[in-house]
Amino acid sequence: MIEKNSALNSKAANKNNVHEGLEVLRSHKRRTVVWPAVLLVNEFEFKCTLYDISLGGVRLRLDLPLATGAKVKIKIKDLDFANALVAWHAEDFVGLRFIEDPETMIELLGDYAHNLI
Template sequence: MLPRPKLLEIENRGHKRHSCHWPAVLFTDNFNRSCVIEDISNGGCRLLVNTGKLTSGSTVKIQVPARKLSFTGKIVWLHCEEAGIKFTSKPARL
């Protein structure tokens, strides 16, 4: 029997991600809901959010009241209770 090959995980990312746990609000054209930003980079973020009624490709706005941040982006992936957002506007600071 051949040995099981080791898996090599490669991330093809243009920006370094930073772990965080920031309460935020996700706004769409039709509704808004609470979420948590789990990690963030200059290019996007990963949200912990109820993904019901969210669709990939939709434009969203995210506000982080405690940090006085606001930015817009597009949903690029949805999986279970997580969403990947690609920023279309950058926050003034992270």
């Protein structure tokens, strides 16, 4: 039983270390949101919800496995579509990396970008 508790504590510590490591590696300020979005994959549109956003990309919930590296478009709220690449997929969440540079994303996001700068 002690070994099991030790393993669980070690797993939790590793998860915290990974989270802290990701925060250091991120190059853009991230904001937690709950925003509607539409993901365009080829000619198919999927309604989804964004859970965080930065000038570099987004994390969204989508019950559809997407291949890492796939090129997609994301429409955030009522804004224009932005080009993105699938950076990762885990369970029901997908991470997208914007193809556009941060300055272009600031223009595209308009007033929504003020907390991301």
